Amino acid sequence: MGLGELFVIAVGLSMDAFAVSICKGLSVKRVCPGHVLCTGVYFGGFQMMMPLIGYFLGSQFSHLITRVDHWIAFILLGVVGANMIRESFGEEEEVDASFQASSMLPLAVATSIDALAVGITLAFLEVNVVFAICFIGCTTFILSGIGVMSGNILGKKFKSKAEIAGGIVLICIGSKILLEHLGYLG
Template identity: 35%
Template sequence: MEIVLIGVGLAMDAVAVSMTNGMVYRNLGVKEYIAMPVFFGVFQAIMPLIGNFAGGLFTSFISKYAGIVILLILGVIGGKMIKEGFEHRSDPKKVAIGKRLSLGVLIFQAIATSIDAFAVGVGFSAMQVNIIQAVVIIAIVTIILTTIAIVIGRKFGDILGSSAEILGGVILVVIGIKAIIT
């Protein structure tokens, strides 16, 4: 049960980003609906696994710079979304037609939202947790929650129209700022 709750906590950034993607990327196909939860789930599983095996070797480095890396990645993606949102306000149909979720953006989002899971993996090492069982549970929890978030984001995107892109960008920037503050 504790691992499930840790999985929920770790998944929250991925959930927020998935909801944002659902709002902003209006032309998501089946491939994207599957890729997002899988990428977020896999990265949420890989990072604690790496942290578990790395033990204390990189903990101070990752802890020291994780917030900056997250802010840079999500800040750039979010800032670009805000800029494009204002540009697309004059032509709302342009957003639905031209906005595509690229593999590169998805990978950067998955990395940025899973960096904190590295430290959890280090903690798992110290607690002698069954790491394989833990990362499988974390991945499954993340996949389920991000799938739900994409659908919810899609509904909000339909309601908000072209403003969804601006709101989505703001959400990503706020997550980045939160990462540097905590």
Template identity: 40%
Template sequence: MLEILLLALALAADTFAVSITLGSTHQDYAKRQFLKMALLIGMYFGVAQGVMPIIGYALGSTLLGWLAEGSSWIAFLILVGLGAKMLYESRSDNGDDVRINTNHRTLLSLAIATSLDAMAAGFTLNLLAINAYLACLIIALVTGVLSILGAYIGRKSVNWLGSWAEAAGGLVLIAIGVNMVV
């Protein structure tokens, strides 16, 4: 059980960082609106992190090597592109308008990009003497909770990061993207 929890925490690290970034760009939302956004972030990231290991588990070793190699580059392009956009917009004169659009398409793209490594991790579930579906449920729950927490931390970080919050968030997204291909 400890292996599952450690795996869940490791897989949730990327979504936690992205959630902080999302929260930092929406600090002006009313509490109710921010809660709705934070719950959506947690839902998207949690479900994606829970489903991807099941896909990896089901695919086994045959297709996993090919899919894992290409998925890193897809995640890299999405995250670096979004991070570069945030960096560019953080330096603009109207910094108050800098915000990552948290519509369903953006959240789905970010959730998939940050959970592609979970698909590869799903293959390891074949090697452990555990219930893979229970493991995926735990991964989903841990990721969802950490993503909601990350959004709230991001919202509060703007108070001490000021106008640099978006630039820091952009750098974090670029770092995650680069890390995925390295």
């Protein structure tokens, strides 16, 4: 596998994290470096960890993982998306809870499940796994940071409507993952 192919895989795997990062940027009045770092570490870290786990699992357990991964992503993204929509109708929170572990962990898991399957695939290819997972993680880290900042810019202009849209986007991403795995989308 060449660098070009790895780049395409890394960007492809980062797209869900990028979309969710935009939603995270919508959830705060002002983005600080800690928000960007937190989002990048969670999403980039999980995008590194999941392919590594997948690589070690190899094909031995792939049939078990692929049976439920889409349901896990669908449920996690759906719950977080519905919560975002619900919060858009309430008062603004003083505490920046949207970047705490209880919020970030389910999103990081949900957006990196497909990376687990990529890791399983890497086990069958001639590839430097350490380089590949670091490259995927760094790409996701960078794109997640850009997503948080972009979402915040949009959020300043369209706060409540953008938060509703962000929740809908998360639910749509979860639904898309589910429908693709069920064979309804190509």
